[in-house]
Amino acid sequence: MKKTLSIILFFVLILYSFSPSLATNDNIYEQSANILKEAGVLKEMRLEEKLKRQDMVVLISRLYKEEEIAKNHKGKHGFEDIQDKFYDPYIAWSVNKGLIEGFSENTFGYDNFVKVQEFQTVLLRALDFKEEAANWNRVPDIFQSLKLMEGISAKPKDNINRGLMAQMTVNALNHTLRGSSITLAQKLDIVISEPFIVNGTPLVEKNTFKFEGSVSNIELLKLGLKLVSENDKEEIVYDIELDSNGKFVVEISNLKPGKYEYRFISENKMTKIESFTILSPNIDKVEKF
Secondary structure, three states: OHHHHHHHHHHHHHHOOOOEOOOHHHHHHHHHHHHHHHOOOOOOOOOOOEOEHHHHHHHHHHHOOOHHHHHOOOOOOOOOOOOOHHHHHHHHHHHHOOOOOOOOOOOOOOOOEOEHHHHHHHHHHHOOOHHHHOOHHHHHHHHHHOOOOOOOOOOOOOEOEHHHHHHHHHHHHOOEOOOOOOEHHHHOOOOOOOOOOOEEEEEEEOOEEEEEEEOOOOOOEEEEEEEOOOOOOOOEEEEEOOOOOOEEEEEEOOOOOEEEEEEEEEOOEEOOOEEEEEOOOOHHHOOOO
16 A cells, blocks of 8 residues: 555656746746847836836837837827826827827826737737727737737736736737738837747656757757755756757756756746656655655
């Protein structure tokens, strides 16, 4: 009976040895945000911070590389609820550009958090799907049909944070304009860097972690490794040597028993966090749960 319990426990631990981390969305948001930061759209990250409507307009002006034009715009917007004059020219610019509409003729929705459906509407307008954007009730379905919500599980009425905004924006930048073969990124002269993907197979044997894999268009690669069962332990970063074809083998031995998280890093890019478990050498001595 003791032996049976030990075998069951062993396979349960193996099952969870390579469970993906819940930080996946955070990683995607960060990579998308880095793209927007390189493009001058984001000055700071603050990815968990919810986005307000007036700040969305400023970010859109940067996306169009027209912030100086927007901040000095002389037109009027007609909204009566703007509480900070700083935003007046930006909002007037966005209205004139056909990108932003208010909640009503006189109400912009100042200080309201941006909803997913609202930002979908703005991005559809940017992609020249203006007729589709005018059909408010169908906007979420249209956005989905264009595959602009790939990898995103947010609901239409959810508030968006800066991280989600970044991912939705990058998805839109990679999409072609309505009736055109060029992407929004090409129209706005924004360079979208290649996604950072590490292909390979992890292997855990006794107290050793080994990963044999490959990368493309990467010159510098590192492995970040952390023992998560010890909260005071910092991530240890290992340099990885790549051959001329981008292939590599990294092997870390003499690891303590416990759950580890690892990720691959290349400059300001990183893969999603994955995990594995180093089993105790005394696993066959377990007598009870």
